[in-house]
Amino acid sequence: MRVLIVEDGAFNAFCLTRLLESVCQQAQVTVVGDSLSALNYLRHNTPALVIVDGHLRAGDGLKCNGPALVDAIWQTNPHLPVLAWSDCETMRHAFAEIFKQYNKPFNEHTYWPKVVSHERIRMSFSYLLRTGSGSFEPLQRSERVEILHA
Template sequence: MRVLIVEDNAFNAFCLTRLLTISNKQIQPIVVENSIQALSYLEENDASFVIMDGDLGASDGIYCNGPALVEMIWQQHPSIAIVVWSDSESMRHAFEDVFRKYNKPLNDYTCWTKVVSQERIRQSLTYLTGESSNSFFLENQLKSPEHRLPAA
């Protein structure tokens, strides 16, 4: 299972990669640092899902970071599952706006704080891969259209 991690901080990327591979030995994490690398990777490769940092080093505001990249990804790959990975309340709200626009569920399984437990990762993997990979994300939004943020 290939998981694309979009994270500009090398230490954070390393920690998340270790947590993912400890949680599930079948995960093959691919780390990219910015939106250009992420879009380029997805054009040439498949990913089971994407884990998206909020602040990708862009200085033009909240909507020029992770949320803008999520929107670009869903314009080209509407069925790919995306997990938000951010501690910033304002950044999570910006992601929430994009998820709502594309009618995608934002919940405890698709929105993680930076200090994420192995148990949360395992639960999210079950949620994201519980049924056929691409159709699950689309079908699930019809079952629970609720858009709520996890407790911090």
């Protein structure tokens, strides 16, 4: 399962990568540090999931924060599963507005705080599998079993 993490903090990206790999050993994680790199990656790849940080400190104009990036992603790929990842209440509200605009559920399975447990990751992956969200549909049976029973 390919996962794109958009996070400008190297330590946060490292920790989340290790958590994802411990929940799903078949996870192939790519980390980019800004929205332009994320959009470039998505032009050439289709991950099963994109995890987006709220505050991206990159100076790339209007798309330098997570909610604006999610908006740009869903303009071209509305079925791509996205998880918002932030502790900031302002960002949480901004993400919620973008999810609402695209008629996407915004709940504990699609929004994670920065400190996220293995269990919450498993529950979110199971939720995305059950709801058939976008790129989660074609996951191999072995990946589904690994995620659901990890």
